[in-house]
Amino acid sequence: MEALAIGSAPSRPGLPPPTRYSTLRRTKTLPASSPSRRIIAAVPMDGTSGRPSAPLRCTPAETDAAATSSDQTEAETAAAAGATEEGNGVPVADAPAASIEGLDGIKIRRRPVTGPSVHHVGPFQFRLENEGNTPRNILEKIVWDKDVEVWQMKEKMPLYRLLGPLGNAPPARDFVAALKASYDRTALPALIAEVKKASPSRGVLRENFDPVEIAQAYEKNGAACLSVLTDRKYFQGSFENLEAIRNAGVKCPLLCKEFIIDAWQLYYARSKGADAVLLIAAVLPDRDINYMLKICKKLGLAALVEVHDEREMDRVLGIDGIQLIGINNRNLETFEVDISNTKKLLEGERGQLIAQKDIIVVGESGLFTPDHISFVQNAGVKAVLVGESLIKQEDPGKAIAGLFGKDISPASSAV
Numbered sequence: 001m002e003a004l005a006i007g008s009a010p011s012r013p014g015l016p017p018p019t020r021y022s023t024l025r026r027t028k029t030l031p032a033s034s035p036s037r038r039i040i041a042a043v044p045m046d047g048t049s050g051r052p053s054a055p056l057r058c059t060p061a062e063t064d065a066a067a068t069s070s071d072q073t074e075a076e077t078a079a080a081a082g083a084t085e086e087g088n089g090v091p092v093a094d095a096p097a098a099s100i101e102g103l104d105g106i107k108i109r110r111r112p113v114t115g116p117s118v119h120h121v122g123p124f125q126f127r128l129e130n131e132g133n134t135p136r137n138i139l140e141k142i143v144w145d146k147d148v149e150v151w152q153m154k155e156k157m158p159l160y161r162l163l164g165p166l167g168n169a170p171p172a173r174d175f176v177a178a179l180k181a182s183y184d185r186t187a188l189p190a191l192i193a194e195v196k197k198a199s200p201s202r203g204v205l206r207e208n209f210d211p212v213e214i215a216q217a218y219e220k221n222g223a224a225c226l227s228v229l230t231d232r233k234y235f236q237g238s239f240e241n242l243e244a245i246r247n248a249g250v251k252c253p254l255l256c257k258e259f260i261i262d263a264w265q266l267y268y269a270r271s272k273g274a275d276a277v278l279l280i281a282a283v284l285p286d287r288d289i290n291y292m293l294k295i296c297k298k299l300g301l302a303a304l305v306e307v308h309d310e311r312e313m314d315r316v317l318g319i320d321g322i323q324l325i326g327i328n329n330r331n332l333e334t335f336e337v338d339i340s341n342t343k344k345l346l347e348g349e350r351g352q353l354i355a356q357k358d359i360i361v362v363g364e365s366g367l368f369t370p371d372h373i374s375f376v377q378n379a380g381v382k383a384v385l386v387g388e389s390l391i392k393q394e395d396p397g398k399a400i401a402g403l404f405g406k407d408i409s410p411a412s413s414a415v
Contacts, residue, residue, distance in 0.1 A: 104285045104315055107332060108140050110261060111147045138200050139332055142234055143283055146259045149233075154264050162264075165271035170246060172300030175225055175253040175276040176323050179360055179383045182224035186408045189377050191400065192255060192362065193223035194387030195245065198236040201335060205391050211241040212248045217397025218390075219252045222408035225276070227255040227385055230269075239272045246273035255304060255385075259283070266295050276302035276324075281312040282332060286319060293321045304362060304385075308332055313345045317353055325354070326362040326385060337366035343379040351380050370405030 114132030118125060135141035182190035195218075197209045215226055228245060229237030235257075242256060256274035258265060261283060269277050277296065279289055289305060296303045306326040307313045316325055329341045342363050346354065354361060360383055363376040368389040376384065386403060393399035401407045 106282055106285055108143055108283045111144050142259055146261055150262050162267045162271050169271050170273055173253040173275045175302035178224045178253050183382050185413055188404055189381050190224040190383040192225045192227050192385040193218035194227040196229045196387040196391050200234045212244050214396050215245045215250045219250055221397040221400040223252055225253045227257045230256055230258045242272050263292055263295055270299045270301055279303050279305045281307045281316055286315055289319055324360050326364050329365040339366045342376045346380040373404055
């Protein structure tokens with residue numbers, strides 16, 4: 001912004017020349033290692049209101065210490081109302097939330113390291129872009145936006161106010177038991193069928209989207225459980241879809257497919273009728289996963305812990321209490337899909353340890369044909385999470401038989 005002050009003012013008789021940068025001088029210089037900044041765009045503010053056209057969170061990047069202090073206050077209020085200490089939503093301690101990259105080998109930064117990229121100068125809104133405030137991939141972008149979204153939701157619905165909805169929520173159903181029962185019934189990987197309207201990489205997958213109708217078709221045709229997207233911005237999902245499916249009488253346990261970054265989200269998902277949640281190892285350090293598993297156990301939620309590579313798999317196998325591990329065959333950096341990733345992560349000692357711990361492995365991404373299902377089953381998978389290859393078909397329910405190469409509906413087993 002110093003560049004805006006560059007220029008000469010006309011001389012004034014009898015007065016000393018003006019001092020350049022007299023009001024814009026920085027209070028301290030940036031370290032030499034700080035990334036250079038570059039003005040990308042200047043957007044006029046709304047002329048009628050004098051405010052930016054979109055709400056902005058123009059504050060320095062928070063640290064976990066600050067977040068912990070805020071969440072501890074929230075936790076004390078919740079405890080007074082009868083909540084357990086695990087409900088305070090405290091993130092990983094002793095590590096800046098914006099820069100936990102590298103901690104436990106995680107790849108996704110929780111929020112911009114150098115603070116927000118948007119700044120205001122007079123009537124203009126400037127975007128100052130650098131490596132620290134520019135997402136490196138779509139997952140990181142989603143997580144950064146989710147951090148702002150969750151912060152706003154917690155402001156409107158603090159933890160103590162969730163106690164009422166939690167008490168009125170329908171009882172949690174056993175997600176893990178449903179997967180095991182399906183596997184025993186069909187001798188094929190249990191299906192977690194995904195209710196998914198859109199994705200950031202593929203756009204809208206189904207224009208004629210009725211979540212309840214799709215969920216009922218999945219259940220009728222053999223799905224053991226359902227995954228319901230609740231992210232609105234990137235997947236056009238919602239918690240209203242989750243509630244509608246639960247209230248429609250669908251008996252399949254429901255996975256809340258959300259980007260969990262805060263323990264508060266676990267309580268919110270349970271209050272909306274979720275039976276399971278997704279925890280992504282690329283986003284959450286081990287201490288966060290441990291902490292959230294304890295809360296899930298208190299709430300009766302199953303936790304599907306997702307991994308992408310050997311490092312993440314080894315981390316997760318070292319955590320106690322894991323029942324479900326999802327192997328996502330999509331590379332986070334290139335977004336290429338390779339189902340051989342599943343086999344690679346289940347070979348040797350890892351596969352043996354998974355068998356010893358009686359962990360159910362869920363195959364994710366790139367599963368479109370009976371050959372794909374057979375491949376991951378032979379690798380050691382006992383469940384699969386499938387969305388795109390079903391939801392894009394004219395009849396998503398009947399597409400299940402095409403995916404498995406046979407009818408796996410409960411009616412077929414009864415014959």
